[in-house]
Amino acid sequence: MKLKKIMTTLLAASLVLGLTACGSGKKNTTVDNDTSGAKNTEQSSGTKKDESNGEKIKLRMAWWGSQTRHDATVKVIELYESQNPNIDIEYEFFDFDGYFTKLNTLVASNTVWDIFQLGGNFPTYLDKIVPLDEYIANGTVDTSHTTDAYLLTTQYKGSQLALSSGVNSYGIAYDPALFAQAGVAEPNDNWTWDEWKQACLTIHEKLGIYGSSKLDDFISGCSMGISQEDYSLNFFAPSNDKLGFDDPNMLVDYLAMRKELVKAGAYPDPGAIAEIKDIEGDYLVTGEAAMTWVASNQLKSLIKAADRELKIAPAPRKFADGPSGSVIQSSQMLCISKDSKVPEEAAKFINFFINSVEANEILQGERGIPIMDTVRMALQLNADETTNTMYNFIDLIGSYKTGEEVNVISPECKTIIEDQYKLLVEQVIYGDKTPEEAAKEIFDFASRQFK
Secondary structure: OHHHHHHHHHHHOOOOOOOOOOOOOOOOOOOOOOOOOOOOOOHHHOOOOOOOOOOOEEEEEEEEOOHHHHHHHHHHHHHHHHHOOOEEEEEEEEOHHHHHHHHHHHHHOOOOOOEEEEOOOHHHHHHHEEOOHHHHHOOOOOOOOOOHHHHHOOEEOOEEOOEEOOEEOEEEEEOHHHHHHHOOOOOOOOOEHHHHHHHHHHHHHHHOOEOOOOOOHHHHHHHHHHHOOOOOOOOEOOOOOOEOOOOHHHHHHHHHHHHHHHHHOOOOOHHHHHOOOOHHHOOOOOOOEOEEEEEHHHHHHHHHHHOOOOEEEEOOEOOOOOOOOOOOEEOOEEEEEOOOOOHHHHHHHHHHHHHOHHHHHHHOOOOOEOOOHHHHHHHHHOOOHHHHHHHHHHHHHHOOOOOOOOOOOOOOOHHHHHHHHHHHHHHHHOOOOOHHHHHHHHHHHHHHOOO
């Protein structure tokens, strides 16, 4: 069964909690909702009966993502309000960068939204998160339909900080028609970075477009890249108190490849990359590239935005017969803010968001494959082609051999290391540093963060 495959994989895989930077141009949206009259019809699947004696309760919520995510999340909010007439949820919606800019402002002023979305950088915001342990213990949040492996993806030092809103994995989305026009074979399940690079160069030469839109350089070059060297290696050690490798030369090939592709015009330069603000503006969507980096849960939004057939392939490997470096991971999670005056009401909504079949029939796995088996099985009954593609992709990644030691959560210093790495990538592209110099520099920089 697919469920069993996913569970097995989660137990074995290195769960590097990556981010899903979907993006949207729409911001700061607040709605007035009709809160009259609707009866709670779903108390067995995520919604607790309103017991507030008619007192109006306001919750503030925010997330980042694509237009697809935005539309679906608003519908779920409206559904919850219709079933809980005493609840009024004001929401804000951002692109990825805008979201964290606003979040950091709110953190500084102790006014973080009651319910807020985080990804793999959640250790940065530990001081602002109310753990769910109390609400799980008193039954406000139901975890009876998931597994310890799924719960582990959003735990920190034994505390359940949130519930994953879905699991995913990274891959390469591509346009099969453009591949055919360029005479390039479509990727197989164990294609290599050398084959990916050659595809980029050929597509650019034949069609005059980018071979690929942007990659997530830190994941593809570092966290996944090091794991592709050997089954025993991780960029961050599973203990999260040091690096998980000791040879900076393992980072050189990726940096050299990035420079070569930009120089050839087969990959956007940093200025062109900066123009991509959301999925809708991705060069694959606009037809200016034949491939792009994608989290599996983004595939639906990507295809909707492109309005043409797109496929997804696993991320390339360093060696065709070597480790894939790919893992199944939590996509995002909804957290309760310590600034909230009504944390239990926030917990009730999160429970609804994760457990309600009705809500997830609206969400359709946009944030990833649901972690609750009741929800997952319900969605699969009527899954469309794209949703089934996502399930099949997760099954494929789950079938790959992984290392025995797992890195469940990235260390708090991941963000600063990631930022420094991306800066060094640009310096390599512009010729300010050699790939070897940049690799040694990021290795030393990252090592110092643990001292």
